[in-house]
Amino acid sequence: MGWIVYLMCAAGFDSVRDFPEGWSPPPLGPREAVLRRLREAFPSLVSSHPAEAVLHGEGFSITFDLGPWEPVPRIRLVVHGSGDEVLDVIGQIAAALDVRALDCGFGDFMRFRRDADSGRLVWLDAPKPGQWLAPA
Numbered sequence: 001m002g003w004i005v006y007l008m009c010a011a012g013f014d015s016v017r018d019f020p021e022g023w024s025p026p027p028l029g030p031r032e033a034v035l036r037r038l039r040e041a042f043p044s045l046v047s048s049h050p051a052e053a054v055l056h057g058e059g060f061s062i063t064f065d066l067g068p069w070e071p072v073p074r075i076r077l078v079v080h081g082s083g084d085e086v087l088d089v090i091g092q093i094a095a096a097l098d099v100r101a102l103d104c105g106f107g108d109f110m111r112f113r114r115d116a117d118s119g120r121l122v123w124l125d126a127p128k129p130g131q132w133l134a135p136a
Contacts, residue, residue, distance in 0.1 A: 002063075002078040004104040005090060007097060015108050027071035028097060034072050038064065041096035042089075060086040062093075077101075084120055087112075091121025 008025040010016075028034050031050060038053065039045050045064075047053035053064040060081025066072050077093070079086060091112035094101045101110040112121040 002080055003082070005077040005079060005110070006102040006104065007075040007077065007094060007099045008073075008102060009098075010100040010102075010109070013100070013109075016102060017108075025074065027069075027073050028075065028099065030071050031066060034066065034075070034097065037096055038093070041092060055089070057081075057085055057089060059083060060089070062086070062089065075099075084118070084122065087123050087126070088120035091123070095121070 007028070009028060010019075010025050013019060035047060035050070035053065039047075042055055045053050045055050047064075051066045051068060053066075055062045055064070060079065060083070062080075063078040065076040065078065067074070067076070075097075077090070079090070090101055090110065094110075094112070101112075102108070103110050106126075110126075111124045113124050114120070115122045
């Protein structure tokens, strides 16, 4: 089963509950520019189609769905796996694109900080088991 995270430009908002009615995030940019930034940050990213890419790591995989639109309005990540490494990678992806990561199960933005001991990006307010929202 996959875990869904959306990447979007939402600077200035602390929560999705702060979005004004009818607000839409600005696009991430042209498809080629978005893919180039991802490849620079993650050289092992595999893309056999302009709308999709996959990143494999130790115990996880992330599928990037850029959709058919130009410019790219958002990216849907389908994450398989869990743990500190995958959270670190999601934080790195968000940082590389200068976007916010919206966890669809939690229902709000993921906020990251760098762990002083490991250097990894960790999710500050990660939900505890049972806190996740039921899928719509």
